[in-house]
Amino acid sequence: MDDPPTRTSQRPPSSVMKHITFTISGRPAESPPRCPGVYRFLDAAGQALYIGKSINLRDRIRTHLGPQAPNTRQHRLLRATERVDCRPTAGEAGALLLENAAIKQELPQFNRRQRALRRLWSITLEPAANDYLRAELCCFADDAADIRAAYGHFGSRYHARRALERLARAEMLCPLTLGLESGRGPCFQRQIGRCRGACAGEETAAEHNARLLQALESRQLAAWPCPGPVLLREAPAAPLHCQPAEEWHLLHNWMYLGTFTGIASARRASTEAGLMFDRDTYRILRGVLRDGEARLFSLDTGDPVAWADAASS
Structure with a gap:
Protein backbone atom coordinates (compact mmCIF):
# COMPACT_ATOMS: atom_id res chain seq x y z
CA MET A 1 0.00 0.00 0.00
CA ASP A 2 1.38 3.37 -0.98
CA ASP A 3 2.23 5.92 1.67
CA PRO A 4 -0.27 8.82 1.93
CA PRO A 5 0.78 11.95 0.07
CA THR A 6 2.67 14.50 2.09
CA ARG A 7 0.59 17.59 2.88
CA THR A 8 1.91 20.92 1.61
CA SER A 9 2.16 22.34 5.12
CA GLN A 10 4.47 19.47 6.11
CA ARG A 11 7.09 20.15 3.45
CA PRO A 12 10.37 21.57 4.69
CA PRO A 13 10.82 25.30 4.08
CA SER A 14 12.69 26.24 0.93
CA SER A 15 14.91 29.14 -0.04
CA VAL A 16 14.46 30.94 -3.37
CA MET A 17 17.06 33.65 -2.96
CA LYS A 18 19.63 32.03 -5.26
CA HIS A 19 18.28 33.75 -8.40
CA ILE A 20 17.77 37.19 -6.86
CA THR A 21 20.28 39.93 -7.62
CA PHE A 22 20.86 43.24 -5.84
CA THR A 23 21.20 46.80 -7.04
CA ILE A 24 21.68 50.11 -5.27
CA SER A 25 19.80 52.87 -7.07
CA GLY A 26 19.88 50.68 -10.18
CA ARG A 27 23.61 49.85 -10.05
CA PRO A 28 24.72 46.23 -9.47
CA ALA A 29 25.77 45.41 -5.92
CA GLU A 30 26.92 42.29 -4.10
CA SER A 31 24.60 42.87 -1.14
CA PRO A 32 22.28 45.51 0.36
CA PRO A 33 23.97 48.32 2.32
CA ARG A 34 23.84 48.68 6.09
CA CYS A 35 22.05 52.02 6.22
CA PRO A 36 18.52 53.45 6.24
CA GLY A 37 16.55 53.41 3.03
CA VAL A 38 13.77 52.04 0.87
CA TYR A 39 13.91 48.72 -0.96
CA ARG A 40 11.92 47.32 -3.87
CA PHE A 41 11.36 43.70 -4.83
CA LEU A 42 11.18 43.83 -8.64
CA ASP A 43 9.92 41.30 -11.18
CA ALA A 44 11.56 40.43 -14.51
CA ALA A 45 9.99 43.50 -16.14
CA GLY A 46 11.30 45.81 -13.43
CA GLN A 47 7.88 46.38 -11.87
CA ALA A 48 7.72 46.77 -8.10
CA LEU A 49 6.13 43.78 -6.38
CA TYR A 50 6.78 44.98 -2.85
CA ILE A 51 8.21 48.17 -1.33
CA GLY A 52 9.56 48.41 2.20
CA LYS A 53 11.82 50.52 4.38
CA SER A 54 14.30 49.97 7.18
CA ILE A 55 16.96 51.71 9.23
CA ASN A 56 19.25 48.81 8.18
CA LEU A 57 18.52 47.63 4.64
CA ARG A 58 20.78 44.58 4.74
CA ASP A 59 19.31 43.13 7.91
CA ARG A 60 15.73 43.78 6.84
CA ILE A 61 16.12 42.25 3.39
CA ARG A 62 17.79 39.18 4.86
CA THR A 63 14.66 38.50 6.89
CA HIS A 64 12.72 38.38 3.60
CA LEU A 65 15.19 36.05 1.90
CA GLY A 66 15.40 33.29 4.48
CA PRO A 67 13.73 29.87 4.07
CA GLN A 68 10.01 30.13 3.42
CA ALA A 69 7.20 27.60 3.68
CA PRO A 70 5.74 26.85 0.21
CA ASN A 71 2.57 28.57 -0.99
CA THR A 72 2.79 31.39 1.52
CA ARG A 73 2.49 35.02 0.49
CA GLN A 74 6.18 35.59 1.20
CA HIS A 75 7.15 32.53 -0.86
CA ARG A 76 5.08 33.75 -3.82
CA LEU A 77 6.76 37.16 -3.58
CA LEU A 78 10.24 35.67 -3.67
CA ARG A 79 9.44 33.32 -6.56
CA ALA A 80 8.34 36.30 -8.65
CA THR A 81 11.30 38.49 -7.65
CA GLU A 82 14.27 38.90 -9.98
CA ARG A 83 16.01 41.79 -8.27
CA VAL A 84 16.00 43.78 -5.05
CA ASP A 85 16.83 47.45 -5.54
CA CYS A 86 17.87 49.59 -2.59
CA ARG A 87 17.53 53.34 -2.36
CA PRO A 88 19.69 54.52 0.58
CA THR A 89 18.50 57.57 2.49
CA ALA A 90 20.27 60.01 4.77
CA GLY A 91 18.06 59.05 7.71
CA GLU A 92 14.98 57.29 9.00
CA ALA A 93 12.56 60.14 8.24
CA GLY A 94 13.43 60.00 4.55
CA ALA A 95 12.90 56.25 4.49
CA LEU A 96 9.44 56.61 6.06
CA LEU A 97 8.34 59.39 3.72
CA LEU A 98 9.77 57.87 0.54
CA GLU A 99 8.29 54.43 1.25
CA ASN A 100 4.81 55.83 1.85
CA ALA A 101 4.93 57.96 -1.30
CA ALA A 102 6.38 55.17 -3.45
CA ILE A 103 3.76 52.62 -2.43
CA LYS A 104 0.92 55.00 -3.29
CA GLN A 105 2.49 55.95 -6.62
CA GLU A 106 3.68 52.53 -7.82
CA LEU A 107 0.88 50.37 -6.33
CA PRO A 108 2.96 47.22 -5.73
CA GLN A 109 1.01 43.97 -5.72
CA PHE A 110 2.17 42.81 -2.29
CA ASN A 111 1.50 46.11 -0.47
CA ARG A 112 -2.27 45.94 -0.70
CA ARG A 113 -3.00 47.44 2.72
CA GLN A 114 -0.80 50.49 2.19
CA ARG A 115 -1.56 51.28 -1.47
CA ALA A 116 -4.59 53.50 -1.03
CA LEU A 117 -4.07 57.22 -0.65
CA ARG A 118 -5.84 57.51 2.66
CA ARG A 119 -7.76 60.73 2.92
CA LEU A 120 -8.22 62.28 6.30
CA GLN A 220 -7.89 68.47 17.98
CA LEU A 221 -5.52 68.06 15.06
CA ALA A 222 -2.25 69.91 15.12
CA ALA A 223 -2.23 73.07 13.07
CA TRP A 224 0.70 73.49 10.71
CA PRO A 225 2.80 75.73 12.98
CA CYS A 226 5.01 77.29 10.34
CA PRO A 227 4.18 80.35 8.21
CA GLY A 228 5.03 78.47 5.02
CA PRO A 229 6.86 75.46 3.56
CA VAL A 230 9.86 74.10 5.46
CA LEU A 231 12.76 71.78 4.70
CA LEU A 232 13.66 68.92 7.01
CA ARG A 233 17.40 68.26 6.74
CA GLU A 234 18.89 64.84 7.40
CA ALA A 235 22.64 64.14 7.36
CA PRO A 236 24.27 60.95 8.67
CA ALA A 237 27.32 61.40 10.90
CA ALA A 238 29.39 58.98 8.82
CA PRO A 239 27.65 58.27 5.49
CA LEU A 240 28.47 55.13 3.53
CA HIS A 241 29.83 55.54 0.01
CA CYS A 242 26.38 54.77 -1.44
CA GLN A 243 24.46 56.91 1.05
CA PRO A 244 23.49 60.57 0.56
CA ALA A 245 25.61 62.95 2.62
CA GLU A 246 22.47 64.99 3.23
CA GLU A 247 18.86 65.18 2.08
CA TRP A 248 16.24 67.92 2.30
CA HIS A 249 12.58 66.89 2.63
CA LEU A 250 10.09 69.57 1.55
CA LEU A 251 7.02 69.79 3.82
CA HIS A 252 3.99 72.05 3.89
CA ASN A 253 0.59 71.80 5.61
CA TRP A 254 1.45 68.24 6.71
CA MET A 255 2.12 67.21 3.11
CA TYR A 256 5.34 65.68 1.81
CA LEU A 257 6.37 67.40 -1.41
CA GLY A 258 9.59 65.55 -2.22
CA THR A 259 13.21 64.96 -1.27
CA PHE A 260 16.01 67.11 -2.70
CA THR A 261 19.79 67.42 -2.62
CA GLY A 262 19.72 71.05 -1.51
CA ILE A 263 17.64 74.15 -0.88
CA ALA A 264 18.03 75.44 -4.45
CA SER A 265 16.52 72.34 -6.04
CA ALA A 266 13.71 72.29 -3.46
CA ARG A 267 12.77 75.88 -4.32
CA ARG A 268 12.08 74.83 -7.90
CA ALA A 269 9.43 72.36 -6.71
CA SER A 270 5.73 73.17 -6.56
CA THR A 271 4.21 73.95 -3.18
CA GLU A 272 0.83 74.96 -4.53
CA ALA A 273 -2.37 73.59 -3.02
CA GLY A 274 -3.95 70.69 -4.85
CA LEU A 275 -1.65 67.92 -3.71
CA MET A 276 -3.52 65.21 -1.85
CA PHE A 277 -3.46 65.40 1.92
CA ASP A 278 -2.67 61.87 3.10
CA ARG A 279 -3.53 60.48 6.51
CA ASP A 280 -0.42 58.29 6.61
CA THR A 281 1.87 61.23 5.82
CA TYR A 282 0.26 63.26 8.62
CA ARG A 283 0.96 60.46 11.10
CA ILE A 284 4.54 60.01 9.89
CA LEU A 285 5.31 63.72 10.21
CA ARG A 286 3.70 63.95 13.63
CA GLY A 287 5.96 61.14 14.80
CA VAL A 288 9.11 62.49 13.16
CA LEU A 289 8.64 66.05 14.43
CA ARG A 290 7.22 65.32 17.87
CA ASP A 291 10.54 65.18 19.74
CA GLY A 292 11.56 68.66 18.56
CA GLU A 293 15.01 67.50 17.43
CA ALA A 294 14.37 67.70 13.68
CA ARG A 295 16.46 70.31 11.84
CA LEU A 296 14.01 72.53 9.98
CA PHE A 297 14.70 75.44 7.64
CA SER A 298 12.48 77.96 5.89
CA LEU A 299 12.14 77.25 2.18
CA ASP A 300 11.99 80.98 1.43
CA THR A 301 14.92 82.24 3.49
CA GLY A 302 16.93 79.16 4.41
CA ASP A 303 16.89 80.25 8.05
CA PRO A 304 16.40 77.69 10.85
CA VAL A 305 12.79 77.23 11.94
CA ALA A 306 11.79 76.47 15.52
CA TRP A 307 9.06 73.85 15.71
CA ALA A 308 6.16 75.29 17.72
CA ASP A 309 5.35 73.59 21.03
CA ALA A 310 1.73 73.21 19.96
CA ALA A 311 2.74 70.81 17.21
CA SER A 312 4.66 68.48 19.48
CA SER A 313 2.00 68.02 22.13
Missing part, protein backbone atom coordinates in the same frame (compact mmCIF):
# COMPACT_ATOMS: atom_id res chain seq x y z
CA TRP A 121 -11.80 62.62 7.50
CA SER A 122 -12.37 64.83 10.49
CA ILE A 123 -14.96 66.76 12.50
CA THR A 124 -15.27 70.52 12.16
CA LEU A 125 -17.58 72.93 13.95
CA GLU A 126 -19.69 75.62 12.32
CA PRO A 127 -21.94 78.15 14.09
CA ALA A 128 -25.64 77.72 13.39
CA ALA A 129 -28.19 80.53 13.28
CA ASN A 130 -29.05 80.07 16.96
CA ASP A 131 -25.37 80.31 18.02
CA TYR A 132 -25.10 76.60 18.80
CA LEU A 133 -22.10 74.93 17.18
CA ARG A 134 -23.03 72.35 14.57
CA ALA A 135 -20.70 69.47 13.69
CA GLU A 136 -19.69 68.87 10.08
CA LEU A 137 -17.81 65.89 8.68
CA CYS A 138 -15.13 66.99 6.24
CA CYS A 139 -12.48 65.36 4.10
CA PHE A 140 -9.13 67.09 3.65
CA ALA A 141 -8.90 65.87 0.08
CA ASP A 142 -6.79 68.60 -1.42
CA ASP A 143 -5.41 70.90 1.23
CA ALA A 144 -4.76 70.97 4.96
CA ALA A 145 -4.58 74.70 5.44
CA ASP A 146 -7.75 74.68 7.58
CA ILE A 147 -6.74 71.67 9.69
CA ARG A 148 -6.38 73.82 12.80
CA ALA A 149 -10.18 73.80 13.17
CA ALA A 150 -10.55 70.01 12.89
CA TYR A 151 -10.92 67.27 15.47
CA GLY A 152 -9.93 63.63 15.10
CA HIS A 153 -8.57 61.79 12.07
CA PHE A 154 -10.58 58.95 10.58
CA GLY A 155 -10.28 56.72 7.53
CA SER A 156 -13.83 57.34 6.28
CA ARG A 157 -16.90 59.49 6.74
CA TYR A 158 -18.63 56.53 8.39
CA HIS A 159 -15.98 56.21 11.09
CA ALA A 160 -15.99 59.97 11.72
CA ARG A 161 -19.76 59.93 12.19
CA ARG A 162 -19.65 56.93 14.50
CA ALA A 163 -17.03 58.65 16.65
CA LEU A 164 -19.20 61.77 16.90
CA GLU A 165 -22.23 59.68 17.84
CA ARG A 166 -20.28 57.93 20.60
CA LEU A 167 -19.02 61.27 21.88
CA ALA A 168 -22.54 62.70 21.97
CA ARG A 169 -23.82 59.72 23.97
CA ALA A 170 -20.91 59.78 26.42
CA GLU A 171 -21.17 63.53 27.09
CA MET A 172 -24.98 63.83 26.85
CA LEU A 173 -24.64 66.26 23.95
CA CYS A 174 -27.69 66.93 21.82
CA PRO A 175 -27.59 64.93 18.53
CA LEU A 176 -30.22 67.22 17.00
CA THR A 177 -28.20 70.33 17.80
CA LEU A 178 -25.01 68.70 16.50
CA GLY A 179 -26.68 67.82 13.19
CA LEU A 180 -26.69 64.06 13.72
CA GLU A 181 -30.49 64.02 13.63
CA SER A 182 -33.15 66.05 11.85
CA GLY A 183 -36.51 67.22 13.09
CA ARG A 184 -38.12 69.76 15.40
CA GLY A 185 -38.66 69.87 19.11
CA PRO A 186 -36.83 67.87 21.74
CA CYS A 187 -34.70 65.01 20.42
CA PHE A 188 -35.33 61.40 21.36
CA GLN A 189 -32.28 61.36 23.63
CA ARG A 190 -33.82 64.22 25.64
CA GLN A 191 -36.99 62.21 26.08
CA ILE A 192 -35.06 59.34 27.66
CA GLY A 193 -32.83 61.59 29.77
CA ARG A 194 -29.62 61.31 27.71
CA CYS A 195 -29.50 64.92 26.47
CA ARG A 196 -29.32 67.99 28.68
CA GLY A 197 -31.88 69.84 26.65
CA ALA A 198 -30.17 72.12 24.13
CA CYS A 199 -32.91 71.12 21.69
CA ALA A 200 -35.59 72.19 24.17
CA GLY A 201 -34.05 75.49 25.23
CA GLU A 202 -33.00 74.02 28.58
CA GLU A 203 -29.25 74.36 27.91
CA THR A 204 -27.86 77.58 26.48
CA ALA A 205 -25.65 77.74 23.40
CA ALA A 206 -22.73 78.86 25.56
CA GLU A 207 -23.13 75.88 27.88
CA HIS A 208 -23.56 73.29 25.12
CA ASN A 209 -20.73 74.75 23.04
CA ALA A 210 -18.37 74.74 26.03
CA ARG A 211 -19.09 71.09 26.78
CA LEU A 212 -18.67 70.16 23.11
CA LEU A 213 -15.32 71.93 22.81
CA GLN A 214 -14.07 70.39 26.03
CA ALA A 215 -15.07 66.90 24.84
CA LEU A 216 -13.27 67.41 21.52
CA GLU A 217 -10.17 69.12 22.93
CA SER A 218 -8.04 65.98 23.13
CA ARG A 219 -8.88 65.12 19.50
